[in-house]
Amino acid sequence: MVVDSIPHIIESALERKLPTKTDYGIAFVGCGGIVNYGHIPSYKANGFNLIGGYDINHEAAEKTIQTHSLKKLYTSLDELLSDPMVQIVDIAVVPEEQRNVVTKVIAAKKPLLCQKPFSINYAHAAEMTSLAEQAGIKMAVHQQFRWSSIIQATRAIMNQGWLGDILDVQVQVSIHTPWDMWPWIASQPRLEVLFHSIHYLDSLRYLFGDPVLVTSRHTKNPAQKAKGESKTITTWDYSNGMQILIAICHFDWSPALYSLFRVLGTDGVIEGTIGTNYDYPDGRSDTLKFTSREHSEQNFSTTLPGKWIPDAFYGPMASLMEAIQTDSEPLTSAKDNLGTLRVVEAAYRSMSEARSVSPSEIIV
Numbered sequence: 616m617v618v619d620s621i622p623h624i625i626e627s628a629l630e631r632k633l634p635t636k637t638d639y640g641i642a643f644v645g646c647g648g649i650v651n652y653g654h655i656p657s658y659k660a661n662g663f664n665l666i667g668g669y670d671i672n673h674e675a676a677e678k679t680i681q682t683h684s685l686k687k688l689y690t691s692l693d694e695l696l697s698d699p700m701v702q703i704v705d706i707a708v709v710p711e712e713q714r715n716v717v718t719k720v721i722a723a724k725k726p727l728l729c730q731k732p733f734s735i736n737y738a739h740a741a742e743m744t745s746l747a748e749q750a751g752i753k754m755a756v757h758q759q760f761r762w763s764s765i766i767q768a769t770r771a772i773m774n775q776g777w778l779g780d781i782l783d784v785q786v787q788v789s790i791h792t793p794w795d796m797w798p799w800i801a802s803q804p805r806l807e808v809l810f811h812s813i814h815y816l817d818s819l820r821y822l823f824g825d826p827v828l829v830t831s832r833h834t835k836n837p838a839q840k841a842k843g844e845s846k847t848i849t850t851w852d853y854s855n856g857m858q859i860l861i862a863i864c865h866f867d868w869s870p871a872l873y874s875l876f877r878v879l880g881t882d883g884v885i886e887g888t889i890g891t892n893y894d895y896p897d898g899r900s901d902t903l904k905f906t907s908r909e910h911s912e913q914n915f916s917t918t919l920p921g922k923w924i925p926d927a928f929y930g931p932m933a934s935l936m937e938a939i940q941t942d943s944e945p946l947t948s949a950k951d952n953l954g955t956l957r958v959v960e961a962a963y964r965s966m967s968e969a970r971s972v973s974p975s976e977i978i979v
């Protein structure tokens with residue numbers, strides 16, 4: 616039964632819900648772009664206890680420590696791991712390096728948060744997940760888009776029954792992505808789904824669950840320097856007939872860029888924008904327009920507070936802290952992330968084999 620008004624639902628959905636204890640000592644492994652403009656600003660805004668960092672590029676670590684007035688500059692991973700002040704390890708290295716770091720952090724028995732993609736190899740992701748489980752260590756993945764305003768507001772409106780049964784979902788993004796922000800990405804054979812759409816895929820699983828079939832087609836701009844695909848169209852089919860479309864283009868030169876999110880239900884529709892995409896990583900705030908089929912007095916349009924980057928970044932860390940103190944599963948646990956990697960891998964298999972693929976086909 617519908618009981619709460621849309622503005623009130625949105626307001627309470629966007630209230631920060633932090634765990635009781637948030638003063639775990641956090642240290643960074645990898646002190647590159649995203650740690651500086653995503654992790655640290657968001658963690659600081661939420662009062663988290665930042666200790667220091669390590670990077671194979673000493674200058675990157677030094678600059679990060681100085682810029683954000685952190686306490687400790689580590690000169691090796693071993694030094695960081697043997698520091699008792701470090702209670703959570705936050706990894707943001709290039710994906711090929713993540714498994715080596717994860718293995719050492721688990722051996723040191725410290726809880727850890729990995730960056731997305733958790734792994735570019737599904738078997739390695741499954742292996743890391745088992746390793747952490749066997750060691751009894753909490754491990755999560757930084758799929759922070761789930762904590763963006765548009766996703767949290769949509770989930771709350773949907774859970775309160777205002778949308779009815781979901782019929783159709785669309786993520787349509789046509790933007791100009793500055794791939795040169797990530798020099799290591801140019802050589803990746805798999806680009807768009809694995810590094811960008813993975814955010815949508817993860818949040819769509821969070822909102823609507825896993826699809827039964829994934830169908831995906833990929834292409835690129837002939838003039839691009841990067842090796843991997845930069846335009847993809849993916850559809851998800853559910854057993855009840857619901858479909859999701861994720862259509863993403865990264866080489867739109869025009870001034871008419873768009874970044875749209877739409878959920879059509881039997882009783883209401885949400886039309887939103889994902890603001891960060893308009894000018895990454897600065898971007899804009901998300902917007903949301905709700906239209907009710909029967910209750911026009913509830914029709915509501917707003918600019919949501921905050922921005923995906925950096926404001927959503929506190930989420931996976933807060934969830935990991937909650938899991939540590941209540942001995943529960945983080946929302947974006949490694950185990951849950953295997954589901955996200957299965958839909959990623961299903962998209963690539965769909966493309967290479969020109970057929971629809973069930974995520975259940977993706978096994979080690």
Ligand SMILES: NC(=O)c1ccc[n+]([C@@H]2O[C@H](COP(=O)([O-])OP(=O)(O)OC[C@H]3O[C@@H](n4cnc5c(N)ncnc54)[C@H](O)[C@@H]3O)[C@@H](O)[C@H]2O)c1
Nearest residue numbers: 645646647648649670671672675707708709710712730731
């Ligand atoms: N929204 C998001 O969640 C988001 C956004 C951007 C990047 N990322 C992810 O974050 C990770 C880092 O991306 P970035 O943009 O910060 O890249 P970056 O190149 O700016 O930084 C990576 C840093 O890791 C360091 N590094 C590499 N191997 C290391 C190792 N073994 N030990 C310690 N340091 C090491 C490098 O020297 C570099 O400073 C990537 O996996 C990327 O996919 C996530």
